[in-house]
Amino acid sequence: MEPTQQQAEQLQQQLELIQMFPWLVLVALTIPLIIVARRKVYPHIVYPLALLIPTVLTAGIIFDATWLVPALAADALILSVSLLDLFTLPSTSSLRAERHHNKVASIVKNSNVAFRMINESSRRLRLTLLDDLPETFEVEESIFRTSIGKRETKEFQYSFKPTKRGQFNLQCIHVRSRSLLGFWVRHLTVPVETQIHVYPDLHQLSHYALLARTNRLNLLGVRRTRKVGQDNEFERLREYTRDDHYRNINWRSTARHNKLIVQDYQNTQSQRIIFLIDCGRMMTNESADMTFVDHALNSMLMLSHVALSKGDSVGLICFSDKIHCFVPPRSGMSQMNQLLHASFNQFPRMVESRYDEAFLYLANRCNKRALVILITNVVDEVNSQQVVQYMQTVSRRHLPISVMLRDHNIFDEAEQTKSLYNAAAAAQILNWRHDVLNTLTHRGAFAMDVFPEDMTTPIINQYLEIKARHLL
Incomplete structure (x- = not known):
């Protein structure tokens, strides 16, 4: 038998051996890839393109068995080059x-x-x-x-x-x-x-400061409140507006400027404001693409800016099932940095709010009389009873304001006519909320029922009214 024929028979036997154990070939090819993949190394498109060469040579074995040697040689060459190229990867x-x-x-x-x-x-x-x-x-x-x-x-x-x-x-x-x-x-x-x-974006604070300097706060809905009593000191001169009292007109400056000029007064007594912001599960609701907590923090920062600019002290307590942050009430515009740093990383949590923990924390750390503003969302009987009870208790020492945030979904359900059952259930919840607000008012607390996106202006107006009437 000729040597070439013997080689062909040997190659045929090797092919039959490989065909008998194809899984060995599969394992031999996949194990190296698995090993390098554990080191986050993967073949690039160049590798499969290079493998097309031995693939074509292997297909030629169908017509001529002698093509097996070039195919194996091409496989060995590409495998060797790829292994050497593997070591050029950076660590x-x-x-x-x-x-x-x-x-x-x-x-x-x-x-x-x-x-x-x-x-x-x-x-x-x-x-x-x-x-x-x-x-x-x-x-x-x-x-x-x-x-x-x-x-x-x-x-x-x-x-x-x-x-x-x-x-x-x-x-x-x-x-x-x-x-x-x-x-x-x-x-x-x-x-x-x-x-x-x-x-948070503080654009609204600079916008408020600009309008305050130009006496155009009415564009934000902020009302001018007439001060009661004489516990005021001179602050500045400004142009007369329709709501000013004629007794505040400075006639000498009016004659000099040929237009009515009035004297502005500020309260000489520094007062304290403490925010209690609920970060529990009921504050996860959204309005205008923001959670209730986001709206609450924005309103808190806005009112804090107003109060600090008037010389008052502002503090903050964020809570859910525990106390998350506490900023002691202090005056001065530098307090804004403390409030920002404490509140920027506060988010609503899917836990039940512990009002008892919040008010106990308040009682232990804030002994002096203050304006306590609770911002929350209540839709069940248990939590509403707790809010009423603790707001009544805190009213003995402080002046409380309860801000109840409205949920658009409940109001929309009450107004729709497709499902009378849903409308009746929503209307019952709204009537119950109205009773809770009346109960809070009768127990000595100010009560506000507002949509989250419309909360800032009513809170500022309420604060200015309380300050003007010397209720603290």
Whole structure:
């Protein structure tokens, strides 16, 4: 028998052996891929394209068995080259990152971030970079494709717009690197920890200050309240408005400016305001794409700005099933920073609110008389009884205001006509809420029933009225 025929028979026997144990071939091919995948290494498109060469040669075995040797040789060559190329992938220790940005950002405002990627390896690397940003950050350009030479540093910049307030931790930078010949891709995470505090948008505060300086607060719905009594001191001169008393006209300044000028007075007594903001499950409801807690915090910051500008002290307690934060009442505009820092990371929680814990905490830490403003949402008998009981108790020392937030869904159900049963149930809840508010008023507390998005102006007007009537 000729040598070539003998070789053909041997190759035929080897093929039959492989066909008898195909799972051995499958295991031999998949185990290496599983091993490298555990290290986050995956084949790139170049690898399957290179495997087309032995695939074509293997298909030729159907017509000529002697093609088996070239096919196996091509397989061995590609496997060897790919294994050698595997060792050219960079490790985590060959890359280092630095990130720089402002620690504080404002919601729906653009902020800039700059980070550096440092290549500490001895060869050029082809990288794709993605920063570890939260899903609530809107970014126009977040993926950077680059090539960094050996011992080289490159800097990248982008801007983001946060859509949710709170504290966010940026843990790392995600890196996808390619091997030297392009057979493999590796996913790395380069650690670089920084923190961003996203505060609420304070545009409404600057808008209020502008209108206050130009005597146009009526555009916000803030009413001018006539002060009762003489516990006032001179603050400033301004133009006369329709609600001013004629006794406050400064005739000398009026003659000088040829128009009516009145004297503004401010209360000389520094008073205290303490907010109790419920962060329990009933405050998870949303109105105008914001939770009830978001609306409550925005109104708290707005009224705090007004009160602090008038020399009063402002404090804050956020609670749900426990006390989450406490800011002791203090005066001065620097107190706004304390209130912002304490409230920016407060969110509603799916737990039952403990009003007893909140009012006990208030009693232990606030002995002096204060204006206590409770902002909550109550739709059940048990919680409403607790609110009435504790507001009545606190009225012996403080002046309480209970702000009950309305739910649009309940009011919409009461007005719809498709389901009379749902409308009747919603109307019953509204009547019950009305009785609760009347009970609070009879027990010595001010009661307000408002939609969350319309809460700020009524609270400010109530505060100004209380201050003008010297109820504290």
